[in-house]
Amino acid sequence: MEEVLEEIIPSEQEKRELEQTTEFVKNRVNEIAKDYEISVEPRLVGSSSRGTWISGDRDIDVFILLPKTLEEEEFRQKGLKIAREVAxxxxxxxxxxxxxPYITARFGSFLVDLVPAYDVEDASEVTSAVDRTPLHDRYVSKRLDDELKKCIRLLKKFMKSNNVYGAELKVKGFSGYLTELLVLEYGKKGQSGIESFKDVLRASGNWKKGQVIDLEDHGVKQKFDAPLIVIDPIDPNRNVAAALEMEQWAKFIGASMAYLENSKKSFFVENREKEYSSEELVKTIEERKTRLIGLEFNLPDLVDDTLYPQLYKTENWLKKLLRQEEFDLIRSGVYRDNEKALVLFEVWNDLPRVEKHIGPPVTSKKHSKSFIEKYKNQEVFCGPYIEKDRWVVERKREYVHPENLIEQKTEDIKQSGIGKNLKRVDKKVLSGPSLLKEKYLSFIGDFLTKKAVWLD
Known part of the structure; x- marks a missing residue:
């Protein structure tokens, strides 16, 4: 654990570089605001402000705090004017x-978010999520000591390495603020960071679905449908863990229990990517005796938090269609690189051409007559006939191959359930060898050999 801490605590050089970049940006905000006679306070917030960032992280959040007296339109106009000039x-x-709106700008090796926000004193004045962030910063900062900061860094690294860190819609995991609140709840000031880290993991082993953490004893003001409910200390109507998906919650608990049984350094290793050849994957698919089908899109110009909900919407719509047409779906997943996005499905196999269709009970005269009229002169394999007390027909199935279903249903973009921006870009259905492109081998390989990362 000491070795892990040495690796994740930023070096003095990293700290100096972060401070220099931050000071440069803050000074430019002040200078530009002065030129335009705009009252403003640039404030560093987030993990770099609280001293809980990890070595190698290159994200800086500088909030441009404007007076609460400004109307919405004037607030946006002035905040963005300053941010754009700095950028x-x-x-x-x-x-x-x-x-x-906000701006993400690269200054050297650092990505700096320039975020206009209202300068508020408490949650009653908050008009958006960004307004809360400085309040969160103030709440956490004054409750930390150096050992709790170590604990937070260990916990963040542990979560990152087990793919559950980040509240963005790509991950749906634990946010930085949520991670810090867990440490404030279960860690102890004055205790070593390593022991507090273990205390957090032990506590997670006792969680039940709907677990409530309420550091300020506000009480639960409303019903939250979530695996973990962490009442925001500065806004009791908000669940800090609202973005956390059930599967990510469960992965964290599983990884925590496994680590406490066998405390290996491998629990803190990120990006455990494996390499796969197309020949290996062909063999794996043949052994599984399944079909892989992908819907590939040219990547639209969208940030991840806009893109991923549209990919997930497309995925869920096609899953529903596949099941409606009686394809046995095993799993699905989504992937993106810098050029393409892919929605992937694994089904048991193609379907037989014949489809057994159960009709109405014989005793239902009206519906029986309609059923017979519909099918008696149609080209069917068999029927209509009576089985037990119902009419039955064995008709030709419309979709035998899953790729044909996906291709046909995605042709009419007005009728499809594809995400809004994905409808406007070129797309292609891939299966067989066309799916095993070099760019997708790692994703498909991990998909087919899925395993809890800490078991590798």
Whole structure:
């Protein structure tokens, strides 16, 4: 554990570089605001402010705090004006949008988020999620000592290595703020960071679905449908763990229990990517005796938090269609690189051409007549006939191959359940050898050999 801490605590050089970049950005915010006679306070927030960032992290959050007296339109106009001018001096930058627009700019090796927000005193003045962030920063910072900061760093590294860290929609895991609140709940000031880390893991082993953590004893003000409920200390109407998906919650518990049984350094190793050849994957698919089908999209120009919900929407719509047509779906997944996005499905196999269709009870005269009229002159394999008390027909199945179903259903973009922006880009159904492109081998290999990462 000491060895892990040595690796994840930023070096003095890293700290100096972060401080220099932060000071440069904050000074430029002040100078530009002064030129335009705008009242503003640039404030560093997040893990770099609280001293809980991990060596190698290159993200800085600088909030441009504007007076609460500004109307929404004036707030946006002034905040973005300053952010854009600061970003002009960056190596590169792009404008993104959450509840409010903000700018992500690259200064050297650091990615700096320039986020306009209202300068608020408490949760009663909050108008958006970004307004809360400085309040979160203040709450956590004054409750930490050096050992708890070590504990937070260990916990973040542990979560990252087990693929459950990050509240973004790609991951649906534990946010940085949530991680820090867990340490405040279960860790102890004055105790070694390593022991507090173990205390957090031990506590997770006793969680039940719907576990409530309420550091300020606010009480649960409303019903939250979530595996973990962490009442926000500065806003009791909010669940800090709202973004946490059940599967990620369960993975963390599983990894925690496994680590406490066998405390190996491998639990803190990130990016355990394996290499696969197309020949290996062909053999694996043949052994599984299943079919893989992918829907490939040209990547639209979207941030991940906009792209991934659309990929998941597409995935869920096609899963529903496959099941409606009686294809036995094993699993599905999504993937993206810098050029393409892929929605992948594994089904047992193709279906037989014949489909047994159960009709109405014989005693239902009206529906029986309609059923007979519909099928008596149709080209069917067999029927109509009576089985037990119902009419039955064995008709030709419309879709035998899953790729034909996906191809046909995605042709009419007006009728399809594809994500909004994905409808407008080129797409292609892939199966067999066409699916095993070099760029997808790692993703498909991991998909076919899925295993809890800590068991490797």
């Amino acid at each position: 002009q001096e960056a190596d590169t930058y792009q404008e993104d949008y959450a509840e409010h």
